[in-house]
Amino acid sequence: MTAIQLDGLAAAKDQTAKTRVAIAGATGYSGAELVRLLSRHAHAEIVGAYSSESFSIDALVETKPDVAFLATPNEVSADVAPQLLDLGVKVIDLSGAFRLGEPSHYPSWYGFEHPRPQLLAEAVYGLTELCNGELSKARLVANPGCYPTSVLLALRPLTYHIDRTQPVIIDAKSGVSGAGKKADVAYSFTELFGNFKAYGIGKHKHEPEIRQGLHLGERTALVFVPHLLPTDRGIYSTMHVAFMQPVSNEDLAEIYADAYGNAPLVRVLPAGQMPELKSVVNTPFAEIGFQVLQGGKRAVIVSVIDNLLKGAASQAIQNFNRMCGYPETEGLA
Ligand SMILES: NC(=O)c1ccc[n+]([C@@H]2O[C@H](COP(=O)([O-])OP(=O)(O)OC[C@H]3O[C@@H](n4cnc5c(N)ncnc54)[C@H](OP(=O)(O)O)[C@@H]3O)[C@@H](O)[C@H]2O)c1
Numbered sequence: 001m002t003a004i005q006l007d008g009l010a011a012a013k014d015q016t017a018k019t020r021v022a023i024a025g026a027t028g029y030s031g032a033e034l035v036r037l038l039s040r041h042a043h044a045e046i047v048g049a050y051s052s053e054s055f056s057i058d059a060l061v062e063t064k065p066d067v068a069f070l071a072t073p074n075e076v077s078a079d080v081a082p083q084l085l086d087l088g089v090k091v092i093d094l095s096g097a098f099r100l101g102e103p104s105h106y107p108s109w110y111g112f113e114h115p116r117p118q119l120l121a122e123a124v125y126g127l128t129e130l131c132n133g134e135l136s137k138a139r140l141v142a143n144p145g146c147y148p149t150s151v152l153l154a155l156r157p158l159t160y161h162i163d164r165t166q167p168v169i170i171d172a173k174s175g176v177s178g179a180g181k182k183a184d185v186a187y188s189f190t191e192l193f194g195n196f197k198a199y200g201i202g203k204h205k206h207e208p209e210i211r212q213g214l215h216l217g218e219r220t221a222l223v224f225v226p227h228l229l230p231t232d233r234g235i236y237s238t239m240h241v242a243f244m245q246p247v248s249n250e251d252l253a254e255i256y257a258d259a260y261g262n263a264p265l266v267r268v269l270p271a272g273q274m275p276e277l278k279s280v281v282n283t284p285f286a287e288i289g290f291q292v293l294q295g296g297k298r299a300v301i302v303s304v305i306d307n308l309l310k311g312a313a314s315q316a317i318q319n320f321n322r323m324c325g326y327p328e329t330e331g332l333a
Contacts, residue, residue, distance in 0.1 A: 019324050022048035022060050022089075024080065025071030029177045030094050033313035034069050041317065041331030043324065057083050065089055067323070069316055074205075075112050081140060082116040090323070091140050092316050096205055098123035098142035105208050126319040127152055127213070128328070129263045135322035143319060144213075146311025147172050147206040147226060150237040152213040153266060153286050154303035157259035158252075159215060161243050167221035168214065169240040174226060175233040175281075178307045192230045200226050233308055234277040239301045246296030256288065264329050265310065265318065275304045282306060284314035284332040 021038055025031040026049035038044045048063040057080065060068060068084050070077045070093045078097035085091060096110060103117035114120065124131065124138040127149065135141065144152065151170055155162070162168065176187055185191060207224045216222055229236070249271035256268040267287045269275060275287035283306060290301045305311050314332050321330050 018043050018045040019067060019320075020045050020047045020063070020065045021067050021069060021320070022046070022050070022063055022065035023069045023071065024050050024055050024060065024076075025052075025073075025094075027051040028071050029181055030308055030312040031069075031071035033308050034071055034094075034316065037313060037317055037331050038069075043326050043330060044320070057087075060084070061087050061089065067092060067320060069320075070094060071312070074110055078106075078112065078115055082119060085119070085139055090138070092126070092143060092319055092323075093123075093141065094143045094312050094316055096142075096145060096209065098140060099125060099144065099148075099209050100212060102208075102212075109205050109208050125213070126315065127156075128315055128318040128322060129153065129260065129266055130156055131319075131322065135319055136325065138319075138323055141316075141319045141323065143312065143316045145206045145209055146174065146178055146235050146305070146307035147204070147224075147237065148209045148213055149311050149315060150235045150286065150303040150305045151210050151239065153305075154237065154239055154288050154301045155214055155241065157255050158241065158243075158301075161245070161247060161255070162214075163242040163244045164216065164220040166242040167223050168216065169223045169225075170210065170237060171225050171240075172227065172235065172237040173229045174235050174307055175229050175231040177233045178235070178311075192228070195230055196227065198225050198227045231277070233306055234281045235303075235305050235307045235311055236277055237303045239303070240298065241301065242298045243296065247292060247299070248296055249290070249292050251296075252290050252292065252299065256290075260288075264333070265314075274302050277304055280304050280306050280310070282309070284309050284318070284329075286310050 021044050023034050067090045074095045074097045077093045077095035081091045103114050106114040123140045123142040124134045126141040127144045260266040269289040272291050274289040286305045288303045292299045
């Protein structure tokens, strides 16, 4: 066989080579979605998948993964991710452990001192549509939270139009799987069925993430009111914003078209048409609707996603695809 033929074989092998992936937290709600999606991904090979009982750093590293997905509690990810990075494994973390840039927010919002605060500056915040090349070089991706994904997709394109002297009001609802699979009387069928309530006002871990993502600083009032919907999955965020200069529905349509014209997984509806949960549940899509009010001084914007998909697992795979140079929707569409 000639050298040229050998080169050809090597190239053919490279084209079929898969990226080796391991999943910690594979028995959780988000982790199970990762397993389901990655098992049909053309360029990924699952080499390890772990529950809390089967997991150890040694067991995971032994499978020689290129990329580890962590669908584990915040403190577990904060402890495990740095060790994997030190061992040369790239990490896509679905928890909040690397989402906040300010280390002092971890004790106050998450209840623990961050074990490796230096990594907060390195972590790429993986709101995929708003990333611009940084994912391809990332070692550590902080996958956004579910509420922040719905809010930031809707409001980030409006950042330079929002009047920061007025409060940004976010009235958001989540299906029960947003809390993970923990057993708690508050999440039992009898408590939830036929019921609807707000929770965690002023205390929710996603509040500083939203403030950070909207570059609101500390002066702009942010009113974030999460609610528990008596349904299994889906996030419905209704946002109220004021503008520095009046805008028309046409202006907003143009701003969103600029932001998402080339985004395969974000759908922006015509002005006045509001999205519904059922359009996105069990899909990797986000859907956004808007309506200006009071001569364009204000608008109501609605954004919906599936919390376990665009709010967790499918966005993590969008980030994986961008990281590895695969088509963004591989394994998703
Ligand atoms: N649920 C959502 O909508 C959502 C959305 C975005 C981000 N997230 C974040 O994603 C992460 C996973 O959330 P989830 O809702 O999927 O959680 P979950 O359903 O409660 O599952 C947690 C997973 O982590 C494993 N685990 C727990 N403690 C561990 C430990 N000490 N070592 C190794 N593995 C451990 C569990 O294993 P066992 O099965 O053995 O208990 C399980 O597989 C969390 O950080 C969460 O904040 C969740």
